[in-house]
Amino acid sequence: MSSEHYTPPVNPLPPVVVALVLFIIGIELIFLLGSRGLVGGPTAVGWRLDALQQYTFSPDIFDWMVQNGRWPFEHVIRFVTYPFVQANFTQAVFVCVFVLAMGKMVAEVFGSVAMLIIFVLSGVGGALAYAVLLNPPYPLVGGFPPVYGLIGAFTWLLWRKLSLVGENQSRAFSLIAVLMGIQLLFGLIFGGTSDWVADLGGFATGFGLSFFLAPGGWARILSKTRRD
Numbered sequence: 001m002s003s004e005h006y007t008p009p010v011n012p013l014p015p016v017v018v019a020l021v022l023f024i025i026g027i028e029l030i031f032l033l034g035s036r037g038l039v040g041g042p043t044a045v046g047w048r049l050d051a052l053q054q055y056t057f058s059p060d061i062f063d064w065m066v067q068n069g070r071w072p073f074e075h076v077i078r079f080v081t082y083p084f085v086q087a088n089f090t091q092a093v094f095v096c097v098f099v100l101a102m103g104k105m106v107a108e109v110f111g112s113v114a115m116l117i118i119f120v121l122s123g124v125g126g127a128l129a130y131a132v133l134l135n136p137p138y139p140l141v142g143g144f145p146p147v148y149g150l151i152g153a154f155t156w157l158l159w160r161k162l163s164l165v166g167e168n169q170s171r172a173f174s175l176i177a178v179l180m181g182i183q184l185l186f187g188l189i190f191g192g193t194s195d196w197v198a199d200l201g202g203f204a205t206g207f208g209l210s211f212f213l214a215p216g217g218w219a220r221i222l223s224k225t226r227r228d
Contacts (some may be wrong), residue, residue: 003096006032011104011108013100013104014103014104014108014115015110015112016103016107016113016115016116017099017100017103017104017107017115020097020099020103020116020119020193021096021100021103023084024084024086024092024095024099024143025092025093025094027051027084027085027092028084028086028089028092030047031047031048031051032089032199034047034048035047035048037220038175042097048085051085052085052087052139052141053069054074055078055081055084055085056078056081056082056083056085056139056140056141057078057079057082057127057130057131057140058075058078058139058140059130059131059135059137059139059140060137061075061078061130061134062075062089062127063131063135075133078123078127079123080120080123080124082123082127082139082140082141082142083095083123083142083143083145083146084143085121085141085142086141086142086143087141087142089186091142091143091144092143093150094144095143095144095147096152097143098103098144098147098150099119099143099147101195102147102150102151102153102154103115103119103150105154106118106150106153106154106157109157109208109214109215110213110214110215111208111215112151113182114213114214115150115153117209117213118146118149118150118152118153118205118206118209118210118213119146119149119150120146121149121205121209122145122148122149122150122152122202122203122205122206122209123143123144123145123146123202123203125149125201125202125205125206126140126145126146126148126198126199126200126201126202126205127140127198127200127201128146128201129197129198129200130145130195130197130198130200130201133168133197133201134194134197136193136194138165138193139179140195140198142222144195144198144199144202145198145201145202146202146205147198148176148179148200148206149202149203149204149205149206150202151175151176151205151206152177152202152203152205152206152208152209152210153178153206153207153208153209153210154175155172155173155175155176155203155205155207156172156206156210156211156214157214158171158172159172159173176203179199180196180199180200183196183199184196188194208228
C-alpha cells in the first residue's frame with residue numbers, strides 16, 4: 001500500500017549533514033586504523049600527529065602572518081581544516097553527534113548551503129577569538145567551535161520564535177548557558193585549556209550570521225535600514 005502523501009516516521013537527514021559527519025568520522029577512522037597498524041604501514045602510526053602539526057590552527061603562526069603581512073595558503077587553510085582533525089576518537093564522536101542534531105535542525109530551516117556556511121565561518125570566528133583574545137601557545141584542535149556555531153544558529157531560531165509569541169527571549173540562551181557551565185565545571189574539576197573561548201566565538205559567529213542567512217534575513221535587514 002502506497003500513498004503520495006506518505007510521511008516517513010523519521011525525517012531523513014539533510015545530505016550536507018550526512019556528508020559532514022561521514023567526512024569527520026572517516027578521517028578519524030583512518031587515524032584509528034593507522035595507529036593500530038591495519039592500514040598505511042609503519043608510518044601510519046604518526047598520521048594523527050602529522051595532521052595535528054599541519055592542519056590545526058596555530059595562534060603563533062597567526063601572529064606571524066599578522067606581523068609580517070604574509071598569508072601563505074598552507075597556513076590560512078588552517079582556519080578551515082582544524083575542525084576536521086580531532087584530538088581523539090571520543091572527541092570525534094561527540095562532534096558528530098552534535099552535527100547530526102544541530103546540523104539537521106539548522107539545515108531544515110536555513111537550507112543546506114547556509115548551514116554549511118555557518119559551520120565553516122563559525123570555525124573561523126572561533127579561531128580568531130581564540131588567537132586574538134587568548135593568544136595561547138598551544139593549537140586549536142577539533143570541531144567544537146563550528147558545532148557551537150550551529151548551536152548559535154539554533155539559539156537564534158528559538159530567540160526569534162520567542163519574540164514572535166511575545167515571550168522572554170533570554171530563555172533561548174538556556175542551552176549555551178548549560179553547556180558553558182558544564183565546561184567550566186569540568187575545567188575546575190579536571191583542569192584543562194581555555195578552548196571554551198573558541199567555542200563561545202563560534203557560537204557568537206553562528207548567532208550573528210543567522211540574521212543574514214535565515215530565510216528572509218536580508219529582506220528584514222534592508223527593510224529595517226530603510227525605515228531607520
